[in-house]
Amino acid sequence: MSAQFETVWQALRDKVEEGWAPGMVAGIRHQGTTEYFASGVRTLGRPEQMRTDTPFRIASLSKPVAGAIAASMIADGTLAPDDPADVWLPELAYPRVLTRPDAPLDSTVAATHDITVRHLLTLTHGLGAVFADTPLARAIAESGILTGAIPPDLEPGEFMHRVARLPLEQQPGERWKYHTGSDILSVLLARAGQAPLHQILTERITGPLGLKDTAFFADPNELPTAYRPGRAGLEVLDPPDGAFAREPAFESLGGGLVSTVPDYLAFLAALADGTLLPDEQRRAMTGDQLTDAQRVGMEEVAGPGTSWGWQVAVTTDGRDPWTAPGGYGWTGGTGTAAYVNPSADFIGVLFTQRAMGGPQDNFNYFWEPLAAALGS
Template sequence: MSWSAARLERLREVLSEAVADGDVPGLVALVHRHGETRALALGSLELGGGAPMRRDTIFRIASMTKPVTAVAALVLVEECRLRLDDPVDDLLPELAAPRVLREPDGPLADTVPAERPITLRDLLTSRLGTGVVPAGWPIGRAVAEAGLTVGPDGPAFGPDEWIRRLGALPLVRQPGATWMYHVGADLTGVLIARATGRPFEEFLRERIFDPLGIRDTGFHLPPDRLSRLAVPYAADPRTGVLARRPEPREWDRPPLFPSGAGGPGLLSTADDCLAFCRMLLNKGRTEDGGRILSRATVELMTADHLTPAQKAGNELFLGAGGWGLGLAVGVRGNELAVGPGRFGWTGGLGTEAYTDPAEGLIGVLLTQRALASPVPPRVFQDFWTLAYAAMDD
C-alpha cells in the first residue's frame, strides 16, 4: 500500500478544519503515488454555502500555466523547430538588439547595448533580463504606464500589441544575468504561436491536452461548464477578511491575451493537473505508452539551471530552491514538504501542484483564495506535511 489510512484521515481532518475556519471557502486535493490516487473535495464553490466543491470543479490556475508553456516549447525544440540557444529575434523581432539599463533603478535613457541576444533558454529560465520590478523604479513606472504590470488578469490588448510595448522598453538586466519572474513565460507563449502559425491554445490542445486525456483545461470554458468554476476570493490586506475578487471578463470567451505565464492563465481541474504531472513523473510518457517529451528533455527541464548569483535577491519566489525550464526545482530543506528534486509551481490565485520523483509522489491542491497578503493560508504547508507523513513505507 502507498498510503496510511489513518494519516490520510488526518489529512482530511486538517483540510476540513481550514474550510470550517474560513481560511478557504473550499478546496480540491489529490495525492498520487505508485498508481494510487486519493482525492478530497471539501467546502463550497463560494462563501456561505451553495454548490459543493466536487472533484471536477474548475479553478483558475494562474502561474501553474508556466510549466505547460515550457513543455509546449520543448515539444518544438525536440522537433528542431525551435532551439534553446538560438536568438529569438527572427520570431520576436520586437526583442532584437535590446538596450539594457545601466542601473536597474536608473533613468530610462541611461542604457547600454545588450551583450548578447535573448534566447529561448533565457525565456524558459526567466533570465531574459526583464520581469517583475519595483513599482517605484523608473522602469516600474514605465511598465505601469504601458499597461504591462504583471498580474493574474492580463493586459487589455492582444499579444502583438503587448510585445510591441514591451520591446519599446529597455531591459532591466543583461540577458542571462539574473532570474526575473514571469515575463519570459508570456514571451514563450507568443513565440510558440508565431513558430507554429497557430493560436497558442490550439497547439496546447493538440500536442499536450488531447494526448493526456485532459478535457477541462483551456483559456475559456464552454457555457455548459461555467457552473463548475469556483468563485474567486482575496483577503483584505488589513483585516484578512475574504471578499469576492472581481473577475476581469466572462470565461465563456477567449481572452485577448492567452498568457503563457498565467495572467490570465489556464482554467483547469485537479485531475487534469494530475495527468500533466504524471506525464512529467513518467519522464514524458503518457498513460497509454505514447510520448509528449523524451526522458532526456524532462530531465533537462526539471534540473536547476540557476547559479547562486542568478538566484540572489529572489528568495521571495524561489525560497531555498532553484528554477528549471518553466518550473521551480526543490532542494533539501528543513521543512518536511520540500524534498530533493521536487518540482512544480504555484498559482497566485490559490493553487499548486508539485511532483517529487524520489518518492514517486504528486500532490495537487486547488483553492479559490488568492495567496497574497496578509498571510497565505497555512493549509498549503499542512497539505504537504501530511501528504509526506501519509506515505506508508
C-alpha cells in the same frame, strides 16, 4: 478513500470550516495510487458544492505547461534553446539595458547578448517583476504588461509592442526575473508553432493526455468565484462570469489557464513518468538551469533551496519534509500549488479559490500533514 490520507483531508476540511477559503480540491498520487478530495462551496452564500472536477484559475501553475510545450517543440526541432528569440519575436531585437536597476528609462546601454529561447524558458532574459519603486517598475505598471491573477487584456501584438518599448533591467542571462518572460514565451510558442496557442496546447498537451478541462477559459456555470483576502474578510477577485468565462485577448501561459485537479495531476504524472516528453527534454525542464548569479533573483522570491528549470521551480536541498533534491513544482497566485517528489514517489496538487496575500502565504497546511502521512 484510504485511511492513509485522512489527516490530510481533515486539515483541508478544517481550513474550509474556519473560513480561510470557501472551498478547495486536492489530489495525491503515491506509488501508483491516486486519491482526490473536495470540500466546501464554489461561491460564498450559495449551495453549489466543490467537486473533484471543479475547474479553477490556476495562475502561475500555467508556467510548467509552457515549459512542457516548449520542451516538446525543442524535441521535434521546431525550436532550439539557443535560438535567438527575435527570429519569432522581432520586437526583442537590439534590446537596451538600464545602466543600473534604478536608472531613468533613457539611461541605457546596448545588450551584450541576444535574448534567446533559453533566456525566456529560464526567466533570465532581463525583464520581470520589480519589487522596488523605480522608474522601470512604474513604467511596467503603466504599460499593463505585468498583471496579477488576471492576464493582460491585450492582443499579443500589442503586448509585444509594449514590451519592446521598455528597457531591460539586467543584461540577458544575468539574473532570474519573475513572470514576464513566461508571457513573452507564450507569444513565441504561438508564432513558432504557426497556430493559436490554444490549438498548440490541444495538439501537444491536452489532446494526447485526454485533459478535457484544461483551457484558457471555462463554463461560468462551473467556475467557482475567485476571492482575495481583504480587511473585512474575503473579497471577490473574479466572479464566475468574469475574465475566465470567455476567450481571452491574450492566451497566457504565464498565468492564464483554467484546469481541474485530476487534469493537472495527470499532466504532472505524464511528465514524471516520461510519457509526455523525451528523457533529454524532461530532464532539462525539471532540472536546475540557473547559475549561482542568476539564482540570486530566484531566491529573492522563493527563498534558499530552490532554483528554476524550464518554467518550473526545482528543489536543490530538500529542507522541507515534503521536498527532496530533484523535486519540482510551483504555486499560483490564485491559491494553487503542485509538487512532484520523484524520490518519495508522490505528486500532490491543491487548488483553492483564495488568492495568496503575499510571500508570507504558503500551503504548509496541506504539505505538512501529507509529509507526515507518507512517513507513517
